[in-house]
Amino acid sequence: MIRTKKIQWFLGSLLMITFFTLFPANVLARQTPGIIDGADEASIRGWAWNSTDPSSSQEVKVTITNQTTGSVVGELTASASKYRKDLADQGTGTGNYGFEVSVPWNSYGDGSYLVEAYASGQKLSGTRVYGVGSFASTAGLRSLGMFKTTAYCPCRGCSGRWGGRTSTGMIATADHTISVDPRVIPYGSRLMIGGVIYTAEDCGSGVRGNHIDIFFNTHGETRAYGTRNIEVFLVQ
Ligand SMILES: [Zn+2]
Missing domain, CATH: 2.40.40.10 (RlpA-like domain)
Incomplete structure (x- = not known):
């Protein structure tokens, strides 16, 4: 286009x-704290970094929210410190920013779930919807x-x-x-x-x-x- x-x-x-003018300091850093780039029955995957401190590892909190009830059914944490070649290749710091958490989907029961992730209080992009059992992912x-x-x-x-x-x-x-x-x-x-x-x-x-x-x-x-x-x- x-x-x-x-x-x-x-x-x-x-x-x-x-x-x-209003947000002079950390605007750009805030826009790219990381992303969720995979969510399936096995795990939720992505990466997160602090661009102003590239040698540090971010703690990522993944929240799973039932879209029908609005209740948070799961809060999972992971250290974003796995090496990812794609990040290193594109020049994102050391590339040691990957995370992966396994999700006990069956324990949550049938439903449509919103998958969101945060690092240092900033929301990662790439929010997903994941459906379990009879629920379509669009419920x-x-x-x-x-x-x-x-x-x-x-x-x-x-x-x-x-x-x-x-x-x-x-x-x-x-x-x-x-x-x-x-x-x-x-x-x-x-x-x-x-x-x-x-x-x-x-x-x-x-x-x-x-x-x-x-x-x-x-x-x-x-x-x-x-x-x-x-x-x-x-x-x-
Ligand atoms: Zn183009």
Whole structure:
């Protein structure tokens, strides 16, 4: 998707100036504390780091919340200190930031569960929904219907001179950022698409109506995603 966002650029600049004026110190660190990048019957996996102290290990707290009752059924902790080659290869500190916790799903019983993780009080991105037993993974979420979904990355072909910046001033993050038509999906909305919870924080000239553009780090991933028609759920 080629995106031209001249009008939103002005608004985005204002937001960004406000943002950095009000929160000068740890804004960027706060945006990338880590991510949950796997959740299945065996375990929940991801990584977390403190970018201002890359040699330290973060303690990660994973919370499992029953979406129907709203009660937290599990709080699991893990040290984010496993070596991950993908992190080291992309230049994220030492790469020793991986975590993995096994989950006693059967002891929680049938239900649809929200999987969230925190490190140093900051929420990691990539929140998941996991269904146990007869519950579909979408239980408890409100369907917004079918959307056309496409993918984009920071490259020139996808984002022009915008790179990783979004129209709301946030830095685009994989497994987190989506581009929407703000008349259909207001900025700040959280949507579950394919088991991942995203936040609407970007727009684009090619994104109109029931169309969502999903941010990826690389153009290879963008091409692999292609165009998919998929049911989208609003996270309340
Ligand atoms: Zn691209």
